[in-house]
Amino acid sequence: MKYFFLALFLLCVLVVGIGGFRGQLKSERPIEIFPDMDVQDKILGQADSHFFSDGQGSRNPVQGSVPHAGDDGVFPVEFSEGRSGYYYTGAIDDYFGNGMPAELGLDKDNIEAFLRLGHERYATSCAPCHGATGDGKGITSYYGMAGIANLHTKPRETTPDGNIYNTITNGKGLMGSYGATLPVRDRWAIVAYIRALQTAMKTDAAAVVAPSEPSTASN
Ligand code: HEC
DSSP: HHHHHHHHHHHHHHHHHOEEEOOOOOOOOOOSOOOOOSSSSSSOOTOOOOSSSSSSSSSOOTTTOOOOOOOOOOOOTTTTTTOOOOHHHHHEETEOOOOOGGGGOOOTHHHHHHHHHHHHHHHHTTHHHHHHHSSSSHHHHHHHHHOOOOOSSSHHHHHHHHHHHHHHHBEEEEEEEEOOTHHHHHHHHHHHHHHHHHHHHHHOOOOOOOSOOOOSOOO
């Protein structure tokens, strides 16, 4: 019996020696047999971080971030929710308008970047269904999606820019809406890119004459 108590005493000394008293603060990391992901390679809220040059762990949202389901209905300014005017709706009074809105501030210096933006956004958001050229034969059509619009047919070629903008914003039929995910500027850039695609794919050449001029071209 004596040996048992001696062994028990030594065992307690050993356990306390390795594990330490409970409730005591130590600077070293405790021995964890089952770590349960207590220690993770992450930055806690409001903590410093030397990873970023400004030394802050918390980051500002990237430009164009979409807030998660705002019950208060507040959307950032680059989205059209609850706003009116041609730039935000594609409509002038009761009709769809044509042409790029002045708010885009397009000029010869930024038009190339604008079309590039349209190309990039079209490739990401639209091409999976409408295809890279707009023929409606994107990857989803091979997996059974039916009824995808070919953007090179008459009503889509002649429809006003504002109608295409509206389709992007609110969706149509089987097509979902992009009003909450694509900023207004990106939507117009896509419209401009679709117009470029349509013009480039046009093969039905026809002579266009101004009404007041003679109808025979002489060159
Ligand atoms: C999930 C597949 C899918 C995606 C992604 C998609 N569309 Fe569509 N789109 C459709 C379908 C299907 C229709 C036909 C809708 C109908 O008429 O019922 C359509 C119709 C259209 C039309 C013709 C509308 C009309 O008035 O006839 C346009 C223009 C259009 N889409 C543009 C776009 C643009 C721009 C994007 C990217 C922002 C896009 N779509 C993304 C499936 C898609």
